[in-house]
Amino acid sequence: MRVPEHVAIILDGNGRWAKSKGMPRSYGHMKGCANLESICDDVKDLGIRYFTVYAFSTENWKRSRDEVEGLMKLFRSYLKRCLKIADRNKMQVKVIGDITAFDPDIQESIRVLEDYSSKYNELYFQIALNYGSRDEMIRGIRSLARDVRDGRLNPEIIDEKIFEGYLDTAGVPDPDLLIRTSGELRLSNFLMWQLAYTEFYFTDVPWPDFNRDELVKAIETYNIRDRRYGGVKEE
Numbered sequence: 657m658r659v660p661e662h663v664a665i666i667l668d669g670n671g672r673w674a675k676s677k678g679m680p681r682s683y684g685h686m687k688g689c690a691n692l693e694s695i696c697d698d699v700k701d702l703g704i705r706y707f708t709v710y711a712f713s714t715e716n717w718k719r720s721r722d723e724v725e726g727l728m729k730l731f732r733s734y735l736k737r738c739l740k741i742a743d744r745n746k747m748q749v750k751v752i753g754d755i756t757a758f759d760p761d762i763q764e765s766i767r768v769l770e771d772y773s774s775k776y777n778e779l780y781f782q783i784a785l786n787y788g789s790r791d792e793m794i795r796g797i798r799s800l801a802r803d804v805r806d807g808r809l810n811p812e813i814i815d816e817k818i819f820e821g822y823l824d825t826a827g828v829p830d831p832d833l834l835i836r837t838s839g840e841l842r843l844s845n846f847l848m849w850q851l852a853y854t855e856f857y858f859t860d861v862p863w864p865d866f867n868r869d870e871l872v873k874a875i876e877t878y879n880i881r882d883r884r885y886g887g888v889k890e891e
């Protein structure tokens with residue numbers, strides 16, 4: 657099995673999964689979070705080099721106060737736990753998204769985790785928190801415009817490579833495979849620039865039930881895809 661270099665997942669369906677069991681949405685998030693830990697180990701084990709997950713969008717603040725607070729609590733404990741996951745998997749962790757919206761202690765945990773794990777290079781793990789693709793591009797363009805204004809960047813030389821350098825994902829290759837769990841067929845503002853030539857895999861399996869077998873199934877499907885990048889397939 658040819659393993660994609662970079663796999664991205666939209667972790668969706670925690671709420672519906674919990675509801676189907678007569679449990680509160682927060683239970684689904686807890687199980688979803690535990691599942692992220694075990695999938696991370698599987699990703700490492702399968703030899704995937706880059707792994708990106710969508711855990712909280714710029715739009716997710718619209719949820720009830722209760723749910724948002726529950727998620728923040730979960731992030732707090734997960735970010736600490738993630739130090740161990742990083743050790744275990746020799747994994748460098750980076751948070752993408754606008755983290756300035758989070759409470760100072762969460763921002764600090766993110767900095768600690770990123771600094772601590774920067775020594776590892778076997779797996780590169782990106783967690784999208786308060787991430788939105790439109791927001792990422794606007795923040796990038798703002799900073800690019802500042803560089804032009806201050807004479808650090810000549811607008812005539814701006815190309816795709818230079819623009820990419822202003823995105824949160826700077827230096828990370830584009831995903832080869834995008835997975836979205838739980839049946840919705842949309843991007844919900846995830847990595848719109850980076851997914852230009854990515855293969856998409858949608859499954860009805862809700863995130864808390866998405867296990868190693870499901871991941872392997874997605875990779876097997878990816879393997880029979882015919883990627884062309886606008887060219888013609890060589891026979």
Ligand code: IPE
Pocket residue numbers: 667668669670671672673711712713716727838
């Ligand atoms: C994904 O599950 C987790 C987050 C977006 C934080 P959802 O909470 O979106 O679950 P559903 O889609 O409502 O079932």
Ligand code: IPE
Pocket residue numbers: 666667668669710711712713716840842844
């Ligand atoms: C997308 O899921 C965001 C994350 C998984 C973090 P949502 O559940 O928020 O997306 P919509 O609202 O169904 O588009």
Ligand code: MG
Pocket residue numbers: 668669670
């Ligand atoms: Mg959802």
